[in-house]
Amino acid sequence: MKNGKLGFIGIGNMASAIIGGILSSGTFPVGDIYMYNPHAEKMQRFTESGCVACTSAEEVTELCDTVFLCVKPQIFPEVLRVIAPTVAKKNADDVVIVSIAAGVTFKNLQDALGADRRYVRAMPNTPLLLGEGATALCRTSNVPEEDFARVRSAFSCCGVTQEIDEAQMNAVIAVSGSSPAYLYLLAKLTCDYAAQQGIDPKTALTLFCQTMKGSADMLLNSGKDPQALMDMVTSKGGTTFALLNVLKEQGFNEAMISSFEACTHRAEELSM
Ligand SMILES: NC(=O)c1ccc[n+]([C@@H]2O[C@H](COP(=O)([O-])OP(=O)(O)OC[C@H]3O[C@@H](n4cnc5c(N)ncnc54)[C@H](OP(=O)(O)O)[C@@H]3O)[C@@H](O)[C@H]2O)c1
Incomplete structure (x- = not known):
């Protein structure tokens, strides 16, 4: 069952910008935003605003139906390994995994978390920090409009969004x-x-x-x-x-x- 909760794993520059945008726009209830970061102090300003801090990436994945993976590409294999058992316990249509890492493909995500799961890739940019970002998005064919709209509106809180095909995702980095x-x-x-x-x-x-x-x-x-x-x-x-x-x-x-x-x-x- 979907519960509309958004989870963020890795609260660095990008996740902080997205969560900041969501909070200022009021698009999602603040209590529906869950997060995990190894250094807990990075979550403090968001917990003070009412977001929920979790103690692990697994917990975020268990509690949320839209999970944003916001770690550096080199940390991705570790995070995917950690959340895979939790993703496997969910129904395929109960979770959307969103990756913002350059070069992490749907095939990479499907190999780690399952081919039947729903995936979105996003390529944001740093002006997102000021709510003036530009984010290119693509999705696997099994992501329904409603799930995609939820992901898209999270990025729309901090700038413009455009949907493209995954095949264009590497080229759009130059754009x-x-x-x-x-x-x-x-x-x-x-x-x-x-x-x-x-x-x-x-x-x-x-x-x-x-x-x-x-x-x-x-x-x-x-x-x-x-x-x-x-x-x-x-x-x-x-x-x-x-x-x-x-x-x-x-x-x-x-x-x-x-x-x-x-x-x-x-x-x-x-x-x-
Ligand atoms: N910056 C850009 O212009 C840009 C543009 C488009 C896409 N991206 C993508 O966005 C992603 C994040 O970039 P960023 O600039 O936000 O990086 P960042 O500031 O380094 O944030 C990454 C966060 O991940 C946390 N982390 C490390 N290991 C973790 C783990 N095992 N589990 C959960 N969290 C963990 C780090 O926490 P600690 O510091 O506590 O270790 C850090 O807060 C990258 O994949 C990058 O490719 C960035």
């Missing part, structure tokens, strides 16, 4: 999981250049960040595609033209594509 890093790199390079030119770093950061936000809004809401928006900023022989020409000459596009491929390839290597 949203890892991409904050190259946006931060762009911010760093731009602000370092601004500093060399005598512009106050805080002033440069404010201008650059608003440019990223405004450009994102243009991409989402102007009805124009990226090329058309680039064309709007670029007049032949002008400053943007000069900027883009150097990027082209120095192989920026090829470097970006190679970096996306390396990111996807690394996720494939990380598969258990």
Whole structure:
């Protein structure tokens, strides 16, 4: 029997962001949120808010029908081994296992916990910490809409969600999981250049960040595609033209594509 309880195993950065989002949105009753972390102090702020701390991963799995595995990929085999007997005792339709680890596949989860169980994979990103995340989700074909909606709404508390196929899950890391890093790199390079030119770093950061936000809004809401928006900023022989020409000459596009491929390839290597 389903009871609507959400369980979190591994209360680090990501789980804390998701639980924090759930608490601020009020989407789920606080008493329906269960968790386990080896260092209990990481659960303290959530227990103070009314979430329930468990003493083991097995206990979370036993009590909850949606279980989020939020540990590092290298800890996954251990956690799967620990919860497997508890998962086996449940009816197949009474538990959904959600993994947020890069490279842990449905096959890995099915081999460890059973082929008949229900699984969701999620690829969130760090802006989730501020409720501005982007999470790609996929599910095994046996996950019904109602169960998937529950998982999706947990991530929707901290940003946008999109459903994709599992086959795209490694490639999407370059799109949203890892991409904050190259946006931060762009911010760093731009602000370092601004500093060399005598512009106050805080002033440069404010201008650059608003440019990223405004450009994102243009991409989402102007009805124009990226090329058309680039064309709007670029007049032949002008400053943007000069900027883009150097990027082209120095192989920026090829470097970006190679970096996306390396990111996807690394996720494939990380598969258990
Ligand atoms: N960070 C990102 O940008 C990002 C993006 C997408 C996906 N992810 C995925 O999210 C997952 C979690 O990442 P994170 O950044 O939140 O990591 P994290 O901050 O290191 O959190 C992992 C937590 O797992 C706990 N843990 C360790 N061993 C455990 C065990 N045997 N049973 C239960 N809990 C255990 C750790 O507790 P102790 O500290 O007490 O040992 C820690 O609090 C990873 O699989 C990662 O691939 C991360």
